[in-house]
Amino acid sequence: MSLNIKVLVVDDDEPVRNSLVNFLEDEGFDAVSAESGEHALACVAKQHFDVAIVDMRLPGIDGDTVVLEAQKIQSHLKFVIYTGSDDYYLQNTLLDIGMKPEHVFYKPLRNLNVLATAIRDLMP
Numbered sequence: 001m002s003l004n005i006k007v008l009v010v011d012d013d014e015p016v017r018n019s020l021v022n023f024l025e026d027e028g029f030d031a032v033s034a035e036s037g038e039h040a041l042a043c044v045a046k047q048h049f050d051v052a053i054v055d056m057r058l059p060g061i062d063g064d065t066v067v068l069e070a071q072k073i074q075s076h077l078k079f080v081i082y083t084g085s086d087d088y089y090l091q092n093t094l095l096d097i098g099m100k101p102e103h104v105f106y107k108p109l110r111n112l113n114v115l116a117t118a119i120r121d122l123m124p
Contacts, residue, residue, distance in 0.1 A: 005123060006030045006048060010040040010066060011055040011082070016107070020053060020082075020115075027116045037061035044070045049077055051119050056083040064091055071097050078122040079103060080115060 007029045011017040017033045024031035032049070034040035037058045043049070052070060056063035067079050079099060081088070084107040090099055103122075105115060 004030060005050045005119060006032070007119060008040060008043055008049045008052040009033045010037065010052060010058070010063070012036060012058050013055070016055075020112070023112045024116070024119075029116070029119065037063065037066040040066050041069055041073070044073045044077070049074065051078045051080060051122055053080045053082050053115065053119075056081060056085055056088055064094060067094060067099070068097070080118050080122070081105065082107060082109075082115070084108075 007024050009017055009020045009024070009031055011020065012035055014035070017035065021031040021033050032043060034043050038060050040052065040054070052067070054063045054066050058066070063081065063083070070077055081104040083104070086106055088104065090101060090104060103118065105118070109115065
């Protein structure tokens, strides 16, 4: 069981976003989606989340900025990067807030269970 872990899925690609939310709900997580960084930050300002899965290339503000700004709003929030940019690497600003390379996943994942495992591993 996921112990009511609340996950925010941030991705501008609607089929990807919906499939992630459906998968996470099937795994027992409480999942909410946002189609942009701005929408994600509005969600974080209004409700509690444990983990955010963030795409890097978003319309408007990018994923790195979403992570840094969301972490200022909810300092306990943990992050998983899910990106289609195969050359993406964690910037020092993200490493400084505790992110690790093992929190970065590249699209498409053949097995989404690795995301569920990463989310559970981030919980205390």
